[in-house]
Amino acid sequence: MIQHLLIAVDGSPSSHHAANQGLGLARQTQAKVTLLFVLEAPPVIPVGPLSGYVMTSPPRTEADLERARTELNSLAENAAVPVETRVELGSPADVICELAERLSVDLVVIGARGLSAGTRWLLGSVSDRVVHHAPCPVLVVRERKR
Numbered sequence: 001m002i003q004h005l006l007i008a009v010d011g012s013p014s015s016h017h018a019a020n021q022g023l024g025l026a027r028q029t030q031a032k033v034t035l036l037f038v039l040e041a042p043p044v045i046p047v048g049p050l051s052g053y054v055m056t057s058p059p060r061t062e063a064d065l066e067r068a069r070t071e072l073n074s075l076a077e078n079a080a081v082p083v084e085t086r087v088e089l090g091s092p093a094d095v096i097c098e099l100a101e102r103l104s105v106d107l108v109v110i111g112a113r114g115l116s117a118g119t120r121w122l123l124g125s126v127s128d129r130v131v132h133h134a135p136c137p138v139l140v141v142r143e144r145k146r
C-alpha cells in the first residue's frame, strides 16, 4: 500500500506535470506527500595544483531558496492531502535517494526530463540515477506526446 510519496521538483514543466500526477495518486490512495526541491551546489573545478578552484556558476542565494519555497508551496496549496515541503542543498539524485531511504517512502515520483532542453535521451541524468539507486519503486512521469 502506498502511504507516503516523495515527489521531486526542479521548477521545470516536466516536474510540475509529474508532481500533479503524484498528487493525484496520493489523493486516490490517501497517502501523505513530501515535496522536495534540491538546490544544487555550483560545480567547483580545479584549475591547477597551486591556483586552487573556480566555481562554474554563481553560488545559491537567498532568492533561489525563496523561489524554491514558493514553487513548493504553490504545488502544495490545493493538494487535498497532507504535504510537507522541503528544500535541501546538494546533488539532486543523491539527496532524493537519501531522503527516500530516511523517510522510508513507498514511492518516489519524478519527471522523465527536467530543466535541460535536450530531448535526445528519454531520461535526464537525475531521473536516470534515481531509477538506478532509489531504495523503493520509482514512478517516472513522461509528458504525453501531442
Ligand SMILES: Nc1ncnc2c1ncn2[C@@H]1O[C@H](COP(=O)(O)OP(=O)(O)OP(=O)(O)O)[C@@H](O)[C@H]1O
Pocket (backbone or CB within 6 Å): 008, 009, 010, 012, 014, 015, 016, 018, 036, 037, 038, 039, 040, 092, 109, 110, 111, 112, 113, 114, 115, 116, 117, 118, 123, 124, 125, 126, 127, 128
Ligand atoms: N534539483 C532538483 N530537485 C528536485 N528534483 C529534481 C531536481 N533535478 C531534477 N529533478 C527531478 O528529476 C526529473 C528529471 O530531471 P533531470 O535533471 O534528470 O533532467 P534534465 O534536466 O532534462 O537533464 P540533465 O539535468 O541531466 O541535463 C525532474 O522532472 C525532477 O522530477
Ligand SMILES: [Mg+2]
Pocket (backbone or CB within 6 Å): 010, 114, 115, 116, 124, 125, 126
Ligand atoms: Mg536537470
